[in-house]
Structure formats: structure tokens, C-alpha cells
Amino acid sequence: MAPDVFKLHGEEALWYDPAPDEMQREHVLRAAAACPVQAIQVEWPRAASRENTGEHRGIA
């Protein structure tokens, strides 16, 4: 969905770009919606595009 922003490192750990390019917005939202365990939380600050998976980071 958004291979430049999210990638699975092995079987379990999800790596992500905390500050993806604005052009990735659509891909990021689609990837978050498609996450099988719904562990991706997306926040868009006013100034820039950024997402944060909070304490669940690393759990795909």
C-alpha cells in the first residue's frame, strides 16, 4: 500500500517513516485502513504530514 512509508521487518516488526512526504498521504491512509490488526494510528499535524503509532509502534 505504502512501501516507502511502512515495511515489515521480519514477521512481526513494522518499520515506518514518521514524517512521510505529503504525496504519500493517500497511500498512508489506505495502508492504515488495511492493517489487519488495526495497529496504525495516523495523525496529521497542522504544519507537516506525520504519523504516529504511539506505544503500538513496532507491532503490525
Next chain:
Amino acid sequence: MRSNGARAAFKDSGRIVIVGASLAGLSAAETLRTEGFTGPVMLIGDEPYLPYDRPPLSKTVPIGWIPPEHTQLPRHETLTDVEWRLGVPATRLDLAGKRVHLADGYTVAFDRLLIATGTRARPWSNPAEASLEGVYTLRGRDDAQRLRQRLAAGPRRVLVIGGGFTGSELASACRELDLPVTVTERGSAPLVGALGSVIAERAATLQRQHGVDLRCQVTVTSLEGDAQGRLRRAHLSDGSTLDTEVAVVALGAIRNSEWLRDSGLAVGRFGVGCDAGCRAIDINAIVTDDIFVAGDVARFPHPLYDYQFLALEHWGNAVEQAQVAAHNMVCAPADRRPHVAVPAFWSSQFGVNIKSVGVPTAAEEVVITQGSLDDACFVATYGNEGQLVAAVTFDQAKWLEHYRRLIEQAAPFPPTFRGVDQPTRMSPVPAGFPDPTAPTHEATVVLTGYDPNERRVQWIPRRYHT
């Protein structure tokens, strides 16, 4: 006791200074505002950057997947009225005068202070060798940027000195970049200080399966440069030499507490002593009222672990302890909360997600309760005197919450429940932690049973080790 009136007054007019502008400092500032503190807040940081996240610096940044500047932590925009003093280290605390002295000569007055100065990378012990071109440490954004550039240039080999979490993750990054990498580890296996030898042996196998030239019970005795001051080879304790242009020194962290040494607080290499409410303790082990501590630099007694004083260099601890500290800074004394969260950390290396809850180093024994060591997909539980004290998962993070609750309830060890995917034989074996009095490179959790009352005898002024 502070009345509600006084509490309201502090919330309106008190001045709070936070020394340390990283994860703990940021979390505290956010909590102060959500708790309704409207007074002035100043954050002082020695680096020129707004708070950023460190875990990517040893994972996604060195492989070039994300640039270091993308690690800046979100949400600081909500702190529009917070004053930042970045790029200026604090040099001294005047406890009686309630002032922080800064390196640029300025002093900052406070009503309440939060100490969140964290740690720094332990430098290579020989300064001349440490200054050779090609010798790196990794702690901050600038370190990560330099290392990333060097790795991208394709060195013929990378030497990682120290097989703790940072060293192991860097070795993993090198292999992802297809760079030959050698890891030297003083102990019997990588991560042995944090996980014990039984699980650490599995980590060693993982490294070797991924092509790491892993050399255990070996230390680097010296680094040799050429006439131009560039690293050329390393001399090892087994008498061998290794030709390499890049060496990363990953020998653990040093707590940034030197600036407090004459402050009258209980401060040393162990960190800054505080109670479970994050209030700093002074040189006489008496709790102070207006000085608070949080994050990697804090050493606090944990009720779940016999009130032993712990310093936890974990991401989650920095956030949770800072939130408790900030709450206690502005609440009425009767509303103070203890910081009693069960410690937890994670690592991602060689494609395996390693997670831990509890304090593995508090354990005598370990047993695999789910999965098997052979396929690097298991839950290992750690026990001490019949009580469950920690659990470590390799690619089994989904079970972590379950084990955290068991630890909180002081569940028996070995666990008595019937789990899924249980091994046929479940007998605990010695966990194999190194002697805590022996020097180690990196212990994520430091358990020494430090008693503040003993500090007096160590309080004769002496040279600080770096």
C-alpha cells in the same frame, strides 16, 4: 500540606524549568499543559534540535531508509507557549537559590525543576584512538547522520564493539546493507547482560545465521590508525587483528549527571536518585520538594522489585515516568501518583521482533513457555524464588500483555497455566546472567540494590569517570 488555594496559585504563577529536551522532557511538558498548568515552562536542551525519537537511529536511519530529521517527535506544535533553550547545556544547579546555570553564562530561575538529562554514549576509553577518522559512537541525530553517510559509502568491513542492543541492531543494519560486519562482545553472547545466557545464545545464533562475524569473550584492546589519522585496524584481546576502516563503539551509556555533582542531590554514575513519585532525593537521602527526575537519568525504587532502585533506559519508561513527574509537580500532595509501571522494551534485529516486560535481570531461572528456541519464535519467562519477574518474546509480541498482567500479580514461577503452543518439556534452567559486580558493556536494566543511605561514604569529592 499544600492547600487547594496554594495549589491553584502554583498552577497560575509557578515557573517550571525542564532540563533535557528529549522524549522525557517533551512528555513532561505536554503533561503539565494537559494537567492544567498555565504558568511558564522552559525546556533546556544541549542539542540544537527539537525533541526527536531515538529508536530509529539504530534501525531505519543507518540503512538509509529514513533521514535523521524525520525522527522529530510529533505534537510539539501543541506546546506553542513553551520556551525552548536549545543547544545550551546546563552546567550547574543552585539548589538553595533555585537556579540553573547554563553554559552560555545565563542563569534560569525556577519554582519547580524537572531533571531529564538522559544518557550519552560511552566513549572509547582511549581519546586519541577515539578521535581517529572512522571511529563512531551512536546516541544522537548527528551521530546517526555521520554513521549513515559512512555506511552508504560502502566500507569493506564494519567493526561493532559491544553486542548490546545498539550494537546488535547496528550489526543487523550492516547486514541489511550487505556490508561485512564483525561484532566483538566481552560476554559469552550478545545481549547476555539484558537477557541472560540462555536467550542470548539464541541471539548469537541469529547473528551468525545472518552472516555476522561474531566474536564473543573477546574485547578490542586498541584501535590503530594510519599517518593521516584514519582507522586501519583493531587489535583484539585474543591476539588477533582485524583490518577495518569503520568501528562503532557500542559500549552502553553514561548518565548525564555530572552537572549536578555539587548540587547537594544524590547524584553519581548511578544517575539521580528519586522516590517513586519522581521527587529527587538529596545527598542525605531525604526527599526534596521542588526537584523532580524522569527518564534514563532517574534511579527510583520499584515496589514490584523489592523496592530496589532501578534506572531504566527504555523508551516507555521515559514517557511514563515523565508523565508521573509532571503530574506530581503540579498536583496537591495527597494526589501524588507513584511510578510503578512494569518496565518494557523492544528491539528489532535480523528480522526478529524482540520484546520484554518486567526485569529479566532480577531472575535466577528461565523457561520457554511457548514456542521453541530453535525457530526464534518463542516466549521465555524469567523467575526468582518462585515468582514470575519478566517475560521476553521473539516474534510473539501478542502474548506480552498476558505476561505483563501475570508479573503485576506476582504470579508463580514456573507459570502454571496451560498455554497454546507449549513445549513438551518445561523445566526452568539457570538464566545465566553475568555477575553484576563484573564490568559489563551494556545493561538495559541496572539492578544494584542501591541504598541512598550508603551514599555518604561515597560522597567524598573524587574525579568523575567518563
